[in-house]
Amino acid sequence: MSNLVEIENLRVSFRQDDGSYNEAVRGVSWSLGREKLGIVGESGSGKSLTGRALLGVLPPYAKMSVDRLSFDGIDLTKASGGLRRSLRGGRMGMILQDPKFSLNPVMTVGKQIVEAIRIGDRRIGGTEARKRALATLEQVHIRDPERVLNLYAHELSGGMGQRVMIAMMVVREPDLLVADEPTSALDVTVRTQVLSILDELVTRRGMGLILISHDLNLVSRFCDRVLVMYAGRVVESLEASRLSEAKHPYTRGLLSCLPTIDGPLDPLPTLSRDASWMAAAP
Amino acid sequence: MAATTNRTLRVTYGIGSWLVTVAITLIGLAALTFFIGRVVPIDPVLRIVGEKATQDVYHRVYLELGLDQPLYVQFWRYISGVLRGDFGISFQTTRPVLKDLFDYFPATLELSTLGLIVGVVAGVPMGVAGAYWHEKWPDHLTRVVGLVGYSVPIFWLSLVGLYVFYYRLGWVAGPGQIDVFYNGIVTHVTGSILIDALTQGQFDVFWNAIGHITLPAILLGYYSLAYISRMTRSVMLDQLSREYILTARLKGASELRVVMDHALRNAAIPLVTIIALSYGGLLEGSVLVETIFSWPGIGNYIYQSLFAADMNAVLGGTLLVGAVYVLINSVSDVLYRTLDPRAREGSR
Amino acid sequence: MSIADPVDDPRRALRAARLAEIKLFTQRFLRNPLGVLGLIIVALLIFVAIFAPLLATHDPYLPQLTKRLSAPSTEFWFGADELGRDIYSRLLYGSRLTLLIVGLVVVTSAPVGLIIGAVSGTVGGWLDAIFMRITDVFLAIPKLLLALAFVAALGPGIVNAALAITLTAWPPYARLARAEALVVRNSDYVNAVRLAGASEWRIIIFHIIPMCLNSVIVRVTFDMAGIILIAAGLGFIGLGAQPPLPEWGAMISTGRKYIFDQWWVATVPGFAIFIVSLGFNLLGDAVRDLLDPHLRQRR
Numbered sequence: 001m002s003n004l005v006e007i008e009n010l011r012v013s014f015r016q017d018d019g020s021y022n023e024a025v026r027g028v029s030w031s032l033g034r035e036k037l038g039i040v041g042e043s044g045s046g047k048s049l050t051g052r053a054l055l056g057v058l059p060p061y062a063k064m065s066v067d068r069l070s071f072d073g074i075d076l077t078k079a080s081g082g083l084r085r086s087l088r089g090g091r092m093g094m095i096l097q098d099p100k101f102s103l104n105p106v107m108t109v110g111k112q113i114v115e116a117i118r119i120g121d122r123r124i125g126g127t128e129a130r131k132r133a134l135a136t137l138e139q140v141h142i143r144d145p146e147r148v149l150n151l152y153a154h155e156l157s158g159g160m161g162q163r164v165m166i167a168m169m170v171v172r173e174p175d176l177l178v179a180d181e182p183t184s185a186l187d188v189t190v191r192t193q194v195l196s197i198l199d200e201l202v203t204r205r206g207m208g209l210i211l212i213s214h215d216l217n218l219v220s221r222f223c224d225r226v227l228v229m230y231a232g233r234v235v236e237s238l239e240a241s242r243l244s245e246a247k248h249p250y251t252r253g254l255l256s257c258l259p260t261i262d263g264p265l266d267p268l269p270t271l272s273r274d275a276s277w278m279a280a281a282p
Numbered sequence: 283m284a285a286t287t288n289r290t291l292r293v294t295y296g297i298g299s300w301l302v303t304v305a306i307t308l309i310g311l312a313a314l315t316f317f318i319g320r321v322v323p324i325d326p327v328l329r330i331v332g333e334k335a336t337q338d339v340y341h342r343v344y345l346e347l348g349l350d351q352p353l354y355v356q357f358w359r360y361i362s363g364v365l366r367g368d369f370g371i372s373f374q375t376t377r378p379v380l381k382d383l384f385d386y387f388p389a390t391l392e393l394s395t396l397g398l399i400v401g402v403v404a405g406v407p408m409g410v411a412g413a414y415w416h417e418k419w420p421d422h423l424t425r426v427v428g429l430v431g432y433s434v435p436i437f438w439l440s441l442v443g444l445y446v447f448y449y450r451l452g453w454v455a456g457p458g459q460i461d462v463f464y465n466g467i468v469t470h471v472t473g474s475i476l477i478d479a480l481t482q483g484q485f486d487v488f489w490n491a492i493g494h495i496t497l498p499a500i501l502l503g504y505y506s507l508a509y510i511s512r513m514t515r516s517v518m519l520d521q522l523s524r525e526y527i528l529t530a531r532l533k534g535a536s537e538l539r540v541v542m543d544h545a546l547r548n549a550a551i552p553l554v555t556i557i558a559l560s561y562g563g564l565l566e567g568s569v570l571v572e573t574i575f576s577w578p579g580i581g582n583y584i585y586q587s588l589f590a591a592d593m594n595a596v597l598g599g600t601l602l603v604g605a606v607y608v609l610i611n612s613v614s615d616v617l618y619r620t621l622d623p624r625a626r627e628g629s630r
Numbered sequence: 631m632s633i634a635d636p637v638d639d640p641r642r643a644l645r646a647a648r649l650a651e652i653k654l655f656t657q658r659f660l661r662n663p664l665g666v667l668g669l670i671i672v673a674l675l676i677f678v679a680i681f682a683p684l685l686a687t688h689d690p691y692l693p694q695l696t697k698r699l700s701a702p703s704t705e706f707w708f709g710a711d712e713l714g715r716d717i718y719s720r721l722l723y724g725s726r727l728t729l730l731i732v733g734l735v736v737v738t739s740a741p742v743g744l745i746i747g748a749v750s751g752t753v754g755g756w757l758d759a760i761f762m763r764i765t766d767v768f769l770a771i772p773k774l775l776l777a778l779a780f781v782a783a784l785g786p787g788i789v790n791a792a793l794a795i796t797l798t799a800w801p802p803y804a805r806l807a808r809a810e811a812l813v814v815r816n817s818d819y820v821n822a823v824r825l826a827g828a829s830e831w832r833i834i835i836f837h838i839i840p841m842c843l844n845s846v847i848v849r850v851t852f853d854m855a856g857i858i859l860i861a862a863g864l865g866f867i868g869l870g871a872q873p874p875l876p877e878w879g880a881m882i883s884t885g886r887k888y889i890f891d892q893w894w895v896a897t898v899p900g901f902a903i904f905i906v907s908l909g910f911n912l913l914g915d916a917v918r919d920l921l922d923p924h925l926r927q928r929r
Contacts, residue, residue, distance in 0.1 A: 017658075057531055089534020096532075101525040106548050106623055115543075116533045152623045168533065310767030314776075321783045429915075433855060433908035435862050438882055438900030441889055445897075449890050566772030570863055574886075584775075585867060588782055600779045604771040611770075 004176055004208040005032040005054065008068035012049050015061060024062075025049050026232035032176075036202060036209040038219030038240065040254075041229035047212045050229075051178045054210075055094055056084045072175065090120055093169030094178040098185040099161025103153035110149030113137075113168050120172040136167040140197050159190035163197060170201055176208045177201075184213070195222060216243075216254050228254070231278045250277055296619075304612045309361065311604045315597045316360045320353075369601065370594035372587065379598035382583060387602070388473025389459060390572065390579030393498055394564040400503025401510050401564075402557060408507070409514025413522060414541055424511050431508020437570040440501050444574065447497055455493035457576040464490055498575045505567050506560045513556040514549070521545040551622045558614030562607040658920055665916020671909025679725040688716035690723045690876050699892045709894040712884060717898055720876035724899070727788060727877045728906060731861045731870075732854050734792040735799055740850050742796075743803025748838050750804065751811025752830065762808070765801045773798040774860050781869040788871040791864050795857055802853070803846050810842040844921050851914035855907040862903045878903050 012025035025046040030037075041047040052058050054069070056076070069076045071087065079087070096102035104112055113133040118124055124132075130149070137145035140163040153161060162182060169177065179198065183191040199222070202209045213219050219226055220243045228236040228251045236248040246252055253271045335343075344350060351359075363369070369379035412424030447453045455461065459475055464487050468478045476495070479488035521527070522545050530544045569581035576582070580599055587595035659665055678685060687707065694714035702709040708717040750761040768776070773795075780794035811834075814820060820837055864870040865879025873880065878899040885896030 055532065057528060085534050085536070087534075088532060094532045096525055096529060098525070102529045104526040104530070104544055104548070106551070106621075107544075115535070119534050119539075154624050165529070168529075306763060307766050307770055310763060311770055314767055314771070315779065318779050318783045321780075429908065429911055430904075433911050434904045435859050435866075435879070435882075435900055435907070437863065437866050438896070438903065441882070441886060441896055442900070445889050445893055562772055566774045569774060569778070570866065573867075584778070588778070588867065588869070591782075593782065596779060596782050600771060600775050603775055607772060608770045 003031040003033050004072055005210075006068055006070045007031065007050075007054065007066065010050060010053055010066045010069070011064065012046070012053055012058065013063050015063070021063065024232055025053070028229070028232070028234055030227055030234060030237065032208050032210065034175075034206055034208050035225060036211065036223040038211045038213065038223035038226045039229060040213060040216050040219050040226060042214055044231070045229040046232040047229050048180050051094065051180055051210060051212055055088055055092055055178065057088075057094075089116065089174075090172050091174045092176045092178070093172075093174040094180060095162070095165050095169055095182045097181040099153065099156065099158065099165050100185075102165060103156075103161060105153050107152075108149065109151050109153070109156070109164050113149075113164070113171060116168050116171055132171065133167075136171045137164070139170075139201065140164075140167045141193075142167075157190075158186045159194060162186060162190075162194050166194075166197065166201070170205075170207075173205065174207065176210070178210045178212070180212045181214070182211070183218070184215075191218075217258055233278075235277065248277075249274065300612065300616065304608060307608050308605055311608065312361055312364050312601060313357065315601045315604075316357055318600075319360075319593055319597050320356075364601070369598035372592055372595040372598075379595050382595065383580065383598060383602050386578060386580050386583045389475075389577060390565070390568050390581060392474040392476060393495065393502065393572070393577060393579060394561065394568055396495060396499040397502030397564050398506055398557070398561050400499060401506030401560060404503065405507040405510030406514050406553070408511040409516075410518055410541065410546065412511065412515040413518030416519065421515070424515060428508040428512040428515075431504055432512075436501065436505050436567050437574055439504075440498065440571050440574040443497055443501055454497040455490065457494075457574070459494055459578055460487060460491050461494075494575075498571050498577060502564055502567055502571060506564055509560050509563060510556060514553060517549045517552050517556070518545055521548045524548075551618060554617050554621065555614050558610050558617075561610055565603050565607060655920060659916060662916045662919065664912045665919075668909045668912025668914075668916060671905060672913055675725055675729065675906055675909065678722055679729045682722040682726060686716075686719035686722050688719045690715060690720040691874050699888060699895065701892070702894055708898045709892070711881065711895050712888065717881070717895065720881065721878070721899060721902055724876040724878045724881065724902070725906075727871050727875060728858060728861070731788065731792050731795070732857050734789075735795045735857050736850055736854065739796045739799035740803055740846060743800035744807045744839060744842060744846055746800070747804035747807025747809075748811045748834055748842055751808035752815045752834050752838050754815075758808070761804070765804050768798065768801045769805075771798075773856070774863055777860055777864060778867065778869065781864060786869045786872055788875070788877070791861060791870040794864070795860055798860075799853060799857065802849060806845045806849055807839075807842040810845055811838050814838055814841045848914070848918045848921050851910065851917045855910040855914065858903060858907050858910065 008029045010025055010028045011023060013021040013023045016022055024044075028046070028050055039047045039050065049058065049062070053064055053066070054071075054076075058064055066077060071092065074083075074087070076084065076087075103109075107115075110130065110133055113136065114126070114129040117129040117132055133149060134145045137148060142148050142160065142163055148156075148160070148164070156164060162185075166182075177198075182198065183194055186194060195218075198209070198211075201207070209223075211219060211223055216226075220240045223240050226236075226238060226240050226243060227234050228246075228248065230250050236246055236251045238246060243251075243255065246255060250271075250273075253269075256269050257271060259268060349356070367380050369383070371377070372379045372382055408420075408424045408427065411420040413421070415421055444457070448456050468475065468482055468484050468487050471478050471481070475491045476488065479485070479491055522541075526548075527540060527544055530540045535544070565580075568577075568579060569584060571577070572579045572581035573585045580603060584596055584599040587599065692715065694710070697706070697710050697714040698712055700706050700710040700714070706716050706718065708721065711717055711720070746761055746765075750758045771779075776798045777791070777794040780797055781790050784790040784794065815838060820833060823833055823837060861870060862877075862879035862882070865877040866883045868880065868883060870879055871877035873884075881899040882896045882903075885892075885894075885899070889896050
């Protein structure tokens with residue numbers, strides 16, 4: 001089975017004020033099939049950067065080096081800018097965290113989705129594109145798609161905005177979806193809704209999903225496999241169902257910090273970091 | 283039903299409060315000019331009657347001018363005069379100041395508008411390029427050009443420009459709106475020589491006028507370009523760093539589409555305000571530029587009036603320019619609210 | 631990680647922290663070549679103003695009619711004006727006038743604007759409304775015109791010109807200070823001081839105004855170039871320093887008549903204005919890049 005994504009030895013670094021480089025991603029390697037992969041880590045662990053490196057949208061002042069970066073057999077390091085761009089919207093999609101910021105404030109929802117459709121195929125006319133946009137909005141369970149099409153980003157609730165974002169990214173039927181903290185900006189009650197919509201879409205269309213989050217609980221319940229990242233490295237990689245068998249002390253530390261409803265009433269342990277984790281080999 | 287009435291009420295309230303704000307500012311403006319007028323250390327009565335007048339004459343004029351009334355009454359007389367269009371009589375031309383102003387204003391309008399067009403057409407692309415190629419050579423070029431533009435005294439640049447391009451190179455015509463022997467051929471309809479000459483088919487007058495307006499328009503254009511390109515760059519830099527730009531790229535949009543359809547479209551909203559502000563700056567700059575180019579506009583009028591110590595004219599001109607500026611800013615405010623969907627609904 | 635041990639002498643620690651901040655500021659400033667250039671120009675201006683008598687080659691006021699309108703030469707480095715006075719020397723002495731005007735304007739307009747804005751923003755209510763209306767009105771007229779009208783009324787002269795420019799310069803500071811005050815006045819630490827019983831005045835002076843300082847300082851460095859240009863404009867019109875004072879704008883005005891044949895009389899003073907204004911702008915840019923709290927970090 002050819003993997004959807006293969007990454008080997010990814011390194012991303014940023015230039016500091018004094019000229020030196022700070023490595024934010026330090027030799028990350030993993031692969032993905034048509035499954036749901038979760039990448040868990042705290043802020044600064046490099047999890048978001050990994051996703052962005054894959055899609056080719058790293059900030060311009062970041063430097064990237066990688067031994068192998070391929071999508072569905074296509075070598076991304078050798079791909080032209082145009083090829084990468086067409087892959088990006090057409091076969092790989094990415095959902096960002098907060099629809100308040102990730103949607104264009106002066107364009108209606110409809111215009112933005114139609115734009116996505118027509119970037120994919122210039123020949124699709126306005127009416128046809130609008131029909132498809134409506135259909136996709138229905139697929140993300142938006143109940144009054146005609147009305148929503150004419151709304152602006154600031155007129156949408158958090159959950160609705162995120163669903164619009166998802167619709168915009170899946171309308172061209174990509175093979176891979178990267179979700180970067182898709183529920184972190186949402187109310188807890190809305191989170192499950194959005195996640196179940198993601199689940200439905202991914203399963204129905206047979207897409208690969210990369211869910212990036214800081215929430216270990218969420219990732220363990222939702223994904224098939226979990227990668228734990230710390231300080232730019234992958235410190236643990238295992239199936240979600242076997243999370244309790246985690247070996248790395250960081251993962252074990254995270255697990256023991258999670259409150260459970262029927263757990264003991266003692267104060268939760270706090271994570272004490274070991275410097276050796278920074279230098280550990282993957 | 284209730285929703286529509288609600289909306290109408292809100293819009294009416296919005297327009298109403300806007301009108302009130304504009305009115306208050308204009309009244310404040312008039313108060314300011316009134317106050318400035320009263321600060322004049324020269325006795326206004328003496329100015330009219332002369333030094334050798336008798337006590338009687340002096341007293342009569344004193345009463346006529348209403349100088350015996352308390353200050354607020356004088357202010358009321360001033361304001362009601364202004365509202366009726368009575369800005370006083372110019373000492374130089376012995377005509378009502380308002381009439382003078384209307385004669386001279388179109389020339390300034392013509393020049394400023396042309397200058398603004400130059401500034402926008404050149405300045406906005408420069409600003410966009412500077413923001414997009416941040417820290418690369420287009421950015422540095424834009425910043426240098428802008429920096430020079432608002433460090434240089436515009437009247438000096440005008441002089442140097444005249445010297446180089448008119449005297450030395452002969453590329454443009456000299457001071458004045460048109461050559462003297464073209465005077466009177468074109469009848470004043472709109473007040474703009476260019477438009478009048480074109481519509482009346484007087485093409486050699488038209489070309490002559492173009493020759494005269496080119497240098498001052500380019501200079502004023504450079505002046506506004508400096509400001510516009512800098513602000514455009516700053517606004518675009520801000521927009522290009524936002525998340526929705528990343529979303530657009532993630533959709534596979536080309537860089538051109540990202541810059542034009544997404545970033546610039548958002549940037550256009552504050553840009554409208556910026557362009558309106560720069561127009562006000564042009565009106566200000568025209569005072570100096572017009573004197574150098576002997577351009578028959580308001581700036582020149584105020585300048586000449588200053589030397590004749592014609593306070594009515596000076597204040598009237600200041601009031602008019604100030605009022606125009608207030609109007610431009612108010613209009614841009616309204617435009618801003620219509621263009622930005624977030625501001626449209628008012629309280630949301 | 632354990633909580634840091636309580637500091638022994640808080641005041642000493644504060645002073646050390648402030649010194650470190652200044653050091654960091656200076657380091658980052660020095661890394662900006664354009665800013666350093668601006669600083670050099672401004673320093674040069676101050677140096678020239680102080681040492682003008684030593685640097686000048688001629689008496690700036692003494693006319694030598696036989697030598698009028700001489701071209702630049704070894705005797706007159708920048709040529710001579712219409713009364714035979716050395717332009718170079720007049721330029722040097724004119725720098726004092728420039729500095730005087732800029733200094734007067736900044737020293738009066740910034741504090742006035744700052745206080746009005748801070749009080750207005752903190753107190754709010756009808757006081758705020760009135761102050762802001764007044765500010766709006768002043769902002770409604772382009773600066774040069776307003777200064778022009780004031781000087782026309784007050785009579786020409788360097789002090790009147792400075793006063794007139796001050797009257798046009800304070801509104802932006804008031805606006806800025808008010809904006810900052812609005813943000814800060816209800817923040818938790820200010821409320822804490824209120825609860826401790828501090829009077830509103832104390833709050834304004836010790837807590838609100840320091841927060842506004844950064845924005846105002848940035849704006850001041852920017853405005854200095856503008857002040858120079860307006861002062862020069864007034865001088866050009868004849869409303870600034872009166873002859874025989876060697877004010878740069880006035881020098882351009884008199885040189886205007888001779889622009890076609892003796893271009894140096896009008897060109898050289900203008901160039902000086904340009905350089906000085908450029909210097910202040912560069913300095914202002916660099917200071918803004920470092921101090922402006924609203925600037926997003928882009929690295």
